[in-house]
Amino acid sequence: MVxxxxxxxxxxxxxxxLDTILYGGIxxxxxxxxxxxxxxxxxxxxxxxxxxxxxxxxNSLFVSVTENSEKLLANIIPYKFFDRNLVKSGRLVFxxxxxxxxxxxxxxxxxxxxxxxxxxxxxxxxxxxxxxxxLVVDSVTSVCYKLxxxxxxxxxxxxxxxxxxxxxxxxxxxxxxxxxxxxYSSFGVEEAISDGIILMANxxxxxxxxxxxxxxxxxxxxxxxxxxxxxxxxxxxxxxxxLKGGSTV
Amino acid sequence: xxxxxxxxxxxxxxxxxxxxxxxxxxxxxxxxxxxxxxTLDLFxxxxxxxxxxxxxxxxxxxxxxxxxxxxxSSSRVYFVDCISHIMMGASSAQQDEHTTLVESxxxxxxxxxxxxxLIRLSQSxxxxxxxxxxxxxxxxxxxxxLSEFLHILVSGLRSKEAYSVIFSVEEHTTPEISNMVNLVxxxxxxxxxxxxxxx
Numbered sequence: 001m002v003x004x005x006x007x008x009x010x011x012x013x014x015x016x017x018l019d020t021i022l023y024g025g026i027x028x029x030x031x032x033x034x035x036x037x038x039x040x041x042x043x044x045x046x047x048x049x050x051x052x053x054x055x056x057x058x059n060s061l062f063v064s065v066t067e068n069s070e071k072l073l074a075n076i077i078p079y080k081f082f083d084r085n086l087v088k089s090g091r092l093v094f095x096x097x098x099x100x101x102x103x104x105x106x107x108x109x110x111x112x113x114x115x116x117x118x119x120x121x122x123x124x125x126x127x128x129x130x131x132x133x134x135l136v137v138d139s140v141t142s143v144c145y146k147l148x149x150x151x152x153x154x155x156x157x158x159x160x161x162x163x164x165x166x167x168x169x170x171x172x173x174x175x176x177x178x179x180x181x182x183x184y185s186s187f188g189v190e191e192a193i194s195d196g197i198i199l200m201a202n203x204x205x206x207x208x209x210x211x212x213x214x215x216x217x218x219x220x221x222x223x224x225x226x227x228x229x230x231x232x233x234x235x236x237x238x239x240x241x242x243l244k245g246g247s248t249v
Numbered sequence: 250x251x252x253x254x255x256x257x258x259x260x261x262x263x264x265x266x267x268x269x270x271x272x273x274x275x276x277x278x279x280x281x282x283x284x285x286x287x288t289l290d291l292f293x294x295x296x297x298x299x300x301x302x303x304x305x306x307x308x309x310x311x312x313x314x315x316x317x318x319x320x321x322s323s324s325r326v327y328f329v330d331c332i333s334h335i336m337m338g339a340s341s342a343q344q345d346e347h348t349t350l351v352e353s354x355x356x357x358x359x360x361x362x363x364x365x366x367l368i369r370l371s372q373s374x375x376x377x378x379x380x381x382x383x384x385x386x387x388x389x390x391x392x393x394x395l396s397e398f399l400h401i402l403v404s405g406l407r408s409k410e411a412y413s414v415i416f417s418v419e420e421h422t423t424p425e426i427s428n429m430v431n432l433v434x435x436x437x438x439x440x441x442x443x444x445x446x447x448x
Contacts (some may be wrong), residue, residue: 208356229358233366240361241401245394 007028009218011134011170014052015045017228017239018198018213026196027220029168031161033140033191035175035184036200043212044198044232046136046172051082053134060134061127062094065142069094069104080234093130097143111146132169140173140233141186150189157193183227184216195219203227203242212242253280254440255417259287260315262438265303268375268410271403273332273415273430273437280440282319285312287440288379288414290321297323298372298412301364304386305354311396312381329363331356333387354389357398362401376411379415383430384421396429 010025019025026032044139050060064072073087073094083141086092101107104122106115127135137143140157147153157173173194175185184191184199191197196218203212214227227242254262259274266272274286293300302356305313309328316323327347329352344350349363364378380386380402386395399415406413419441431437 169268206355208353209360210356229362231359231362231366233362235366235369238362238365238369240358240365243357243394243397243401245391245397 003209005106010221011047012056013035014056015239017237018045019122021215021224021226021239022210022218024056024175026170026218028170029165030195030218030220031157031164031171031173032196032198032218033175033185033194034198034200035173035177035191037177037179037181037202037214040200040202040234041230042174042176042200042239043072045176045213045237046138047076048236049172050092050136051079051135053088055083057091057188058133059131060092061130061132061136062092062113063135063137064094065097065125065137065139066124067138073216078234079236081236088132091131093132095126097137109146111152113152113155116147116152116159120159120163122157123160124167127164127167127169132167135164135169135171137171138174139176140190141176142234144187144190150187151188153189154193157190160175161193161195189214198225200230210242213239218225251287252358253283253288253442254438256283256287256291259284259440260291260436262436263288263292263412263414264296264313266412266436268412269407270436271407271413271434273417273434275419275422275427275437275439275441277419277441279310279442282315282414282415284440285315286319286321288377289316289326292371293377294322296375297373298377299371300326300377300379301329301367301371302326302379302381303329303331303360304381305389306382308333308336309348327367328369329360329367351356354386357386357390357394361398361402363404365405368406368411368422376409378406380412380413380415382416382418382428384418386427387423392425392429393398396432397430399433414416 008027011028012025013019033043034046049061051094053060053123067074104118146157175190177186197216199214199216201212203210210229212227213230215223228239229242231238289300309330313323329349331351334350334352351359351363403413
């Protein structure tokens with residue numbers, strides 16, 4: 001029997017299959033890169049993580065970078081468990097990052113080191129103010145486009161992860177990679193700094209396109225490294241093991 | 250030669266099994282209507298059980314018409330239809346509350362996911378999942394992947410205490426398919442032309 005030592009407190013995602021893969025959930029205060037190409041279900045999964053948190057009484061924050069949060073809410077899968085009162089009560093909060101940029105006076109296409117510090121501090125303040133325990137940034141890749149260099153990206157993610165971790169906030173940074181890419185991130189920096197990587201992909205098998213999920217790394221817990229097939233349903237994200245059919249590749 | 254089992258006998262045999270059981274139901278093509286009457290009407294409907302009917306042989310529309318002709322209520326029957334989509338318009342089947350389409354019978358994971366979704370959605374205390382049929386799935390999938398699929402599907406249903414009934418057609422069944430089904434099932438019912446009971 002495997003002895004579990006030094007067990008860390010878990011942030012139960014509420015996505016049953018994922019919690020099983022992670023032996024109980026994401027270790028609390030971890031920063032996880034949820035990466036994949038478009039149409040793989042990253043935003044839906046991240047949102048479900050927040051909704052389950054809010055339903056459990058954990059204040060949850062969605063930081064939208066690319067899509068207006070009103071539009072996002074209108075387009076999400078009509079989850080049967082989603083109660084709009086979670087938004088009305090402030091348990092689940094949506095913030096548009098472009099509005100934050102504007103308020104912080106960050107109008108230039110590229111952020112300076114000082115502005116990175118200012119942005120991270122502003123996010124920390126927001127987390128403090130809202131008592132946030134779960135946070136999603138969708139997508140961190142879009143933020144990285146304003147940082148341009150690897151040094152700045154590294155600096156931003158390191159500082160953001162530390163700020164959130166110090167506040168006991170578990171976070172998911174949504175990353176985008178081009179379709180067919182074997183990399184885990186667009187800039188090659190994000191994955192090295194994150195505590196965990198969850199890779200979502202489209203996998204073609206004999207002409208069928210399957211949505212897959214695989215946990216590549218997760219600090220602080222044992223986890224399955226197998227590939228799973230997922231479906232986005234009104235009952236949430238469902239997962240089953242990918243069938244191998246005797247395949248050796 | 251033993252006479253074919255009646256629908257009442259099929260229902261009786263299923264009723265004797267505890268929830269979570271997996272049953273192999275081998276039939277002759279001539280016995281299909283008796284099997285449907287026995288499993289869907291006299292077993293599931295009588296016990297007010299939701300049925301998830303995975304069809305890979307004929308379209309859900311066609312089965313619905315059969316149920317109508319037999320005067321069997323389909324209000325508790327939810328179809329996972331793996332065949333209509335690849336027939337490309339040969340069927341008018343549409344996705345609705347009672348019908349979920351899977352693009353192809355080769356997408357076995359998606360089939361499992363749809364069953365899982367319907368199980369979660371179901372409000373009935375007991376649930377029945379019918380797989381119609383293993384022979385049709387074997388046309389589109391090799392034995393390795395089919396065997397793995399059956400094992401995962403049936404194990405999952407067992408843990409949820411849902412009944413699984415796997416249909417096979419004796420005229421099309423090979424020893425490999427029989428072994429595959431018997432490996433995951435607790436009991437087998439033979440409703441063929443020369444049927445007796447096994448188990």
